[in-house]
Amino acid sequence: MKHPFLRIATLLSLWIATPLWAADAAKSTCVTATDADVAALFDKWNLTLTTLDSAKVADLYWSDGVLLPTVSNQPRTNTALIKDYFDHFLEKHPRGRIDERHVHHSCNLSVDMGLYTFFLLDKNGKPQEVNARYTYVYTYRNGTWKIQHHHSSAMPEPMSATPAAAPAHATLPPASPPHASTAPAPAPSPAPVAAADSAPGETPAVAEATPEENAKPVLRARLQRTPPMRHISEFVSKESLDAIGADTVSVKVCATAQDPKARSFDVSDPSPKSEANEAALAWARGSNWLLQNPNGEAFPICTHVIARFGG
DSSP: OHHHHHHHHHHHHHHHHHHHHHHHHHHHOOOOOHHHHHHHHHHHHHHHHHHTTTTHHHHEEEEEEEEOOOTTSSSSSSSHHHHOOOOOOHHGGOEEEEEEEEEEETTTEEEEEEEEEEEETTSSSSSEEEEEEEEEEEEETTTTTEEEEEEEEEEESSOOOTTTOOTTEEEEEEEEEEEESSSSSOOOOOOOOTTTTTTSSSSBBBBOOOGGGSSOOBBBBBEEEEESOOOOOGOOOOHHHHHOOOOEEEEEEEEEEESSTEEEEEEOOOOOOOOHHHHHHHHHSSEEEEEOOOEEETTEEEEEEEEEOOO
């Protein structure tokens, strides 16, 4: 029979050793993500927005996650509050595009931060663009990556102010490509003059002005969709429309010359469903496009239009 003192010493040594064993086990489960993993997490979040299901979007956040959203003053600190935010935000049919990304990784944690653009529909169904800064903090628990913290805030300075010394007939840089991962966004272009039914993302050109007109607003070239406003359902079968469900596709339309037939059409922010992308292109090609105020400016002059399905 062991001496009582030896038995106590043995139990004490086991009690001390257990935390050390647990610490070693914790180290063995440390997961470090890659840049590609983080890009895939954002893409998953972005595609989930197209379901217009706020519960599915909220499920991408941990139950104790914190969302500091772009268009709400209230911090969302639990699943119910996060879902409530997306109940309203998804009514705008949002779709995001990364313009500039910086990523940091550590054990069971990744931080994705940079600039993104959101394409939205206002209450009248007209497209809008919102430029914002973002931070996503992803943490790894129980074999899953979810959002621990998400901060999104509109850019504090104008993104498209016309430079004071901009020359007439200036050639502007092209818009940044969708889903750019690491390259910085190109310099912002001068803003187009707002007009009814105009779509965001146009590449405007500066009109020539005489000295007497310098105090007047500068007219800019723009490409505008005009009546009759044909509905997307005219360009897709009912079966395909049912299969697509609620979704949006952004199409880039460019005037390549003064000729009304000289137009190009490309999907700039696609749906994961090919039939939606094909229908959106057919719809854009079947629409009427008016080139306003070209003033001999350099071509192409482009705009983005959003094809909306399911409503």
